[in-house]
Amino acid sequence: MSERWPKLGLTLCLLLPALAQADGLARGFQHPPDSTKPRCYWYWLDGHVSRVGIKHDLEAMKRVGIGEAYIGIIGGGQSGRANGEVKALSPQFWKLMEYAVREGGRVGVNIGVFNSPGWSQSGGPWIQPGQAMRYVSFLETRLRGPREYAGRLAAPTNWFQDIAVLAFPAPAKDDDTITRHSPTITGSTLSNLTYKVEQPFTARSLEITPLQAVNVSCALESSEDGKQYQTVRRFAVDRHRLTLQVGPVPLAPVMISFPA
Known part of the structure; x- marks a missing residue:
């Protein structure tokens, strides 16, 4: 009997910390501590900001459990209304900023602030092109060899930084587009077009360049006799959310590839 008691006492000592951790985790979900509360922009x-609006916003944040808010000063007609009276960095603006910090302390919401007006947080005329957000672009130059090339490659924009120059053999029939087969194009509407060629040919991909914002479902069909059609591929063309921040060509081509 005496040998069992030390083992029992050790087992209890090991179980009690585990039970305490489980209870603490459950309490943390029911009553999250300030260190785990979410943050928001x-x-x-x-310029549409006021003391009343600041008070109501912060009280609403506290009510839903937000622990910290980062103030971003945004302009450029983003509100869809005429500009408000409070200009960024004006004396009135700084008074409201101070009020927001004090009001955040009252309700229990910490306040942070962007280090500069604008969506990018650090934007302004002092940012040089090499310091700005950039995108990867490319241009293609085709050559017929064998030969040496000593020319100037086209630049994608006025300001750019070279990443790499890649040279590789062009895939077989890479330039064999449908225009080389002199197709006859017919169709009752622009949404239903038929390309007819005299001789069969192999198509590896389909490229569609929208001229305006679209979000449509498409189907590519083929026929040998012009009467019976079979579906090659169904796909979607979604170019309805246009934004100049995504790169140089918002209405970029849609590439549909077909396996060999």
């Missing part, structure tokens, strides 16, 4: 748009 708090946009002050186009």
